[in-house]
Amino acid sequence: MRKAFAGCLAAALLLACGCAAQRPGGVRQFYDGDYASAKAIYLSDLEAEKESRALFLARLGTLELAEGNVQEARRYFEEATGIMENFKAEGEYKALVGSESSKEYKGDPYEQMMALWYLGLLDYMSGDFNKALPSFKAAALADGGTTDERYRADCAAVFLMMGKAYQAMGDDAKAADEFKAAAGVYTFQETVARISDALASARQELPPAARESKAAEVAYELLADEISAGTTQFQDPEAALAAARDFAFDELAKGKKSRWHGGELTGKDADAVAGHVKELYEAAARRLEGQMAAGDVGPLAAIVSNFADPSKNFLAIVGMGKGPFKYRVGEYGQLAKIGRSAYPEKYAEICVDGQKVARADTIDSIYYQASTRGGRVMDGILAGKAVFKGATEIGGAVALAEAANPHLSRKERRGAFIVGAALLAASLATRPEADVRSWETLPDRIDVLAAKVAPGTHRVEVNYTGGGHKVFENVEFKEGHQTVLYAWSQDGGAWACPEVSPR
Amino acid sequence: MVKKVAAVLAVLAAVMAAGCASKSAYVNPDEPDVLGGTGIDSQDVRTVAQVMSRDLLSAPAIAQATGKPVIALLPTKNETRFRVDTDIITEQLRNDLIQFAGDKITFVERRRMGNIKEERAAKRAGEVTSSGEKMISGANYFLTGTLKSISKASGKMRSDYIYYSFELTDAESTEIVWAKGYDVKKVAERGVVYQ
Numbered sequence: 215m216r217k218a219f220a221g222c223l224a225a226a227l228l229l230a231c232g233c234a235a236q237r238p239g240g241v242r243q244f245y246d247g248d249y250a251s252a253k254a255i256y257l258s259d260l261e262a263e264k265e266s267r268a269l270f271l272a273r274l275g276t277l278e279l280a281e282g283n284v285q286e287a288r289r290y291f292e293e294a295t296g297i298m299e300n301f302k303a304e305g306e307y308k309a310l311v312g313s314e315s316s317k318e319y320k321g322d323p324y325e326q327m328m329a330l331w332y333l334g335l336l337d338y339m340s341g342d343f344n345k346a347l348p349s350f351k352a353a354a355l356a357d358g359g360t361t362d363e364r365y366r367a368d369c370a371a372v373f374l375m376m377g378k379a380y381q382a383m384g385d386d387a388k389a390a391d392e393f394k395a396a397a398g399v400y401t402f403q404e405t406v407a408r409i410s411d412a413l414a415s416a417r418q419e420l421p422p423a424a425r426e427s428k429a430a431e432v433a434y435e436l437l438a439d440e441i442s443a444g445t446t447q448f449q450d451p452e453a454a455l456a457a458a459r460d461f462a463f464d465e466l467a468k469g470k471k472s473r474w475h476g477g478e479l480t481g482k483d484a485d486a487v488a489g490h491v492k493e494l495y496e497a498a499a500r501r502l503e504g505q506m507a508a509g510d511v512g513p514l515a516a517i518v519s520n521f522a523d524p525s526k527n528f529l530a531i532v533g534m535g536k537g538p539f540k541y542r543v544g545e546y547g548q549l550a551k552i553g554r555s556a557y558p559e560k561y562a563e564i565c566v567d568g569q570k571v572a573r574a575d576t577i578d579s580i581y582y583q584a585s586t587r588g589g590r591v592m593d594g595i596l597a598g599k600a601v602f603k604g605a606t607e608i609g610g611a612v613a614l615a616e617a618a619n620p621h622l623s624r625k626e627r628r629g630a631f632i633v634g635a636a637l638l639a640a641s642l643a644t645r646p647e648a649d650v651r652s653w654e655t656l657p658d659r660i661d662v663l664a665a666k667v668a669p670g671t672h673r674v675e676v677n678y679t680g681g682g683h684k685v686f687e688n689v690e691f692k693e694g695h696q697t698v699l700y701a702w703s704q705d706g707g708a709w710a711c712p713e714v715s716p717r
Numbered sequence: 718m719v720k721k722v723a724a725v726l727a728v729l730a731a732v733m734a735a736g737c738a739s740k741s742a743y744v745n746p747d748e749p750d751v752l753g754g755t756g757i758d759s760q761d762v763r764t765v766a767q768v769m770s771r772d773l774l775s776a777p778a779i780a781q782a783t784g785k786p787v788i789a790l791l792p793t794k795n796e797t798r799f800r801v802d803t804d805i806i807t808e809q810l811r812n813d814l815i816q817f818a819g820d821k822i823t824f825v826e827r828r829r830m831g832n833i834k835e836e837r838a839a840k841r842a843g844e845v846t847s848s849g850e851k852m853i854s855g856a857n858y859f860l861t862g863t864l865k866s867i868s869k870a871s872g873k874m875r876s877d878y879i880y881y882s883f884e885l886t887d888a889e890s891t892e893i894v895w896a897k898g899y900d901v902k903k904v905a906e907r908g909v910v911y912q
Contacts, residue, residue, distance in 0.1 A: 292800075301875070301905045302752055309910040317910050333800070344795050344803060351798035355870050383794070592910055 240273065241654045245536065247705045249281055265305055268297035269319045269651055272329050276655045279332070280706030287708070288336040295333050298326045299352065314592060314649040324538075324583040325653045326356035331372055335531065338375065339698045341712025343382040350376040357583065368449055370399040370514055371578040371660045377522055378529070382696075382716035393522045397515040400449045401582060404513050408451045409441050409458065409498065412505075416497030424493060429483060433490030436462045437498075446586075452502050459495040463488060517575040517662065524716070526664035527691060532562040532574045532676065533657030533702040538584040540650035548600040549593070550648035552585045557658065559681035559703040564663055566672050574661035581658055592648075599646035606644065610637030657702060669693045674709070676701045755877040755903035756799045757864070762806055765881045765899050770813035776895035778858070778885060779822065788814075789827045789856035789888070797866035797879055806862060810883070825854045858894065859886045872912045876904040 240255035256277065260270040271294035278287035298320045309317035321329065334349030353372045377392035400408075417425050417434055424430055437458060444458030466484050521529065536555035543549045562574045613634030617627045674686040684701055690711040691697050701707035744750055746759040773779060779786055790811050793803035811824060826833070833853070840847035862883040869876045884896040 299754075299756075300752065301754060301907050301911075303908055303911065306908040306910050314910065320911060337800075344792070345800050348795055348798050348800040351796075351868070352800070355798055355868050355875075388796075592912065595909070 244273070244277060244280075244655050245704060249277055249706075253277055265316060266319045266651055268294045268321065268329075269653060271297070272321070272325070272653050273655050275329070275332060276653075276702075279336070279700060279708055280702050280704075282706065282708040284336055284339055284708050284710055288333065288340065291329055291333040291336060295326070295329045295349075295352070298329055298356075309592075309649075310595065312643075313645040313647060314596065315647075315651055317649065319649075319651050321653060322584065323356055324580065325656070327353045327369060327372065327583065328580065328653070328656055330356055331369075331375065334375055334379070335698075335700065338379060338382070339700070339708070339710035339712065341710075341714030343379050343714070343716070347376065347379040347383065350379055368399050369578055369583060370396045370518075371662075373399065374518060374521060374577060374662070377518075378716075381522070381524060384717035389522070393518050396577070397513075397518040400451065400513055401579065405445045405449050405451050405454050406441055408502070408505075409445070409455050410438065412451070412455070412498040412501040413438060413441070413494065416494055416501055419497060420493065424490065427486075427490075429486035430490045433462075433487045433494055436465060436487065437491055437494055440465070452499060452506075455495065455499055455502060459491060462491045466491070514577060517577055521577075521662050521664045523664060526666055527696050528566075528571075528665045528667040529696060529698045530564050530574060530663040530665075530674075530676070531698070531700050532661040532663075533659075533700070534559060534562065534576070534661055534678075535658030535703055537654055537656030537658055538581045538652070539654045540648075540652040542648055542650055544600060544646075544648075546600045546603055547647040548596040550650050552581070554581045555654075555658065557681070557703070559678040561679045562661055562663075562701065562703060563677045563679065564665070565675040565677065566665075566667055568673070568675075571665045571667075572663055574663040576659050577662050578660040579658070580656050580660070596646050596648055599644050603641050603644040603646050606637045606641035610634045610639075610641055613637060667691045667697070674699060676707070678703045753905060755875055755905045757797070757801050757879060761879070761881075761901055762809055765806065766809035766813045768899050769810055769881075769883050769897060770817050772897050773814065773860075773883075773885065773895060774818055774821075776885065778887075778894040779818075782821075785821065785823050787823045787825055787854055787857045788860050788885070789825045789858070791827060791859055791861045793862035793864065795864045797864045798868050798877070799864075799866070799879075801864075803862075803864065806864075806881075810860075810862070823854065825856055827856070856888045859888055860884075861886065872907070874904060874906050876902065878902040 239259065240252040243249075243252035243255065253274065256270045256274050260267060260274070263270070271290045275287045275290035275294060278290060297318070300320075303318045303320065305317040309315075320326070330349050330353035334346045334353060337343070337346035337349055350372055354369065354376065357369045357372060373392050373396035377389045377396060380386075380389035380392060413434070420430075425434070440458040440461040441454070443461050444454040444456070447457040448454040466488050520526070535557035539553045539555065540550045541553050543551050564571045564574060611634070613630045615634075616622065617631035617634055619627065619630075622630070669691050671688050671690055674689045675683060676686075677683040681703055682705070684705065684707060686699065686701075686707065686709055689697060689699065689709050692711055692715075695711055695713075695715045697709060697711040699707065699709040747763055749758060749760060790807055793807045795801065795803045814822060815824065836845070837850075837853075839845045841850070860883065862881065865880045865882065867878040879901050881899045881901075882896070883898075884893050886893050
């Protein structure tokens, strides 16, 4: 009996040791600007943690870009995206029965999208437009590559650069399509704000009887409450408003009484509220439609139009702040959540030879891209593993308690001990914790600026309000060529003026 | 006893060495490889080049040409999501055409015009030796290609329809005298832990 117990303990200890997964390092060193140490860690981990190769390659890519090494960064992103894009993977079975992080890292859709976007950007900076375009296209597909249609491709930075690639290849019609798509991307907050405004204005336009009754009040509150839910379904304001209306009807159908200020919502009341919801929706939808007809071509239209202008020979792209990271929640850490890092920099102002050109405008939020990834099949598997782990843990403890019950026979106690030990071993062996490996060296958002700069060699300075600044000396601007600069607000960046000029 | 232990150790060492050895093998480029995926494969490139070159040679503009037509191959444009070096397709097509056409077609280089002009200027300036001056050959036709695709993705599946399109354009009249397409559609499913 003692031997069996000792054996179980040893097995449990071994399993526990196996559970102590080491998180990839080098992120802190990167943010501290200690690139040499970060690089040494990445290169060492690249060999040691084969299953995370794509992650370290992506981190090396951002590091090389921050150090100004365009071709090295390109090489790393080329290999990283090759792994991310390949459907063949190592460790799939291990991830099912053991820890999820034992599977080969391929990144979430936003990480794949960013790796492909960086690769496209580096192709573009190298003047290899025929390769930049496929990278941006693959980035758009990676962004939209989730199960839910509602989380379709919505990355303005990808559409914007796809437009520039088409423009550089001489296909202005296709470039215009992509610029239009970029201009039409709505962020969650913008969509919520637009619908809220349209709804409030629509309510004011209704006759007093249609807005002052209790049912009208409830209808307004109900519809306003569902705007966020509608916007998680669709980013397009008109489609999101329609989804909010449907949610409101669902709520009414469920007979939620709390919305009636504590009173009872009878069938007749519910019909009246539904009528007001319909009326309000139609009025708000008309307002949104009117805005579009009046030439509202999207919230990013002005930024996109400036960047799309082929006469602008200076394109500045700024990665602002620290990228999203993943952390575990749930009793067994079975859920991966997206966290947002704080950073002091607010905006990037660009100066050429000491003269302020303009402030770069935000075109995309990487945090938003990360946090709207949608559900995964793996989440369900991990939830199931968590339930199993909990049940076997309790079952094992109960059986072991029974093994110590003096009222049971020796044979029964032995049986209870074996069952208890087996259940506890199964519980220890079950690894429900979510994979939280993430490409933390991404920026939080992407800002862009396009300008005309006289040919010659200039000093370009990027000043970060609330943060530091970065100077790029001897930046070349040539007649008929484009100079592309990528700066990162933490420190560093790269520029290129390729020999190949856009057509 | 010692012999037995030594034999066991030798077997173990051999097994470990076999386990550590990296594996590589020659495979047929005309067949799909084990990596799969929905992208452009060597098989596609070779098939496209063969189909195009055979069809082009039977086109009236080439087959019934009175003289030896001069063709300039321009770079193949890639509008797919696959980051391939399209020179592979252009060069495979050119080589197949040369192989199948024999001396029925003359190909001229247009991608290295800058270098050619520089060399000609240096020869004419007496900076380098010259074996005789020639006119740069004008092309009767441009052979151009474009790769296009329709790509779709869900959390589980990915599909890519790739269309390879080539055309022969009269360099004087701009008439398209020959065109042919070749298409491929591939679907792949992601493992459950990635869905």
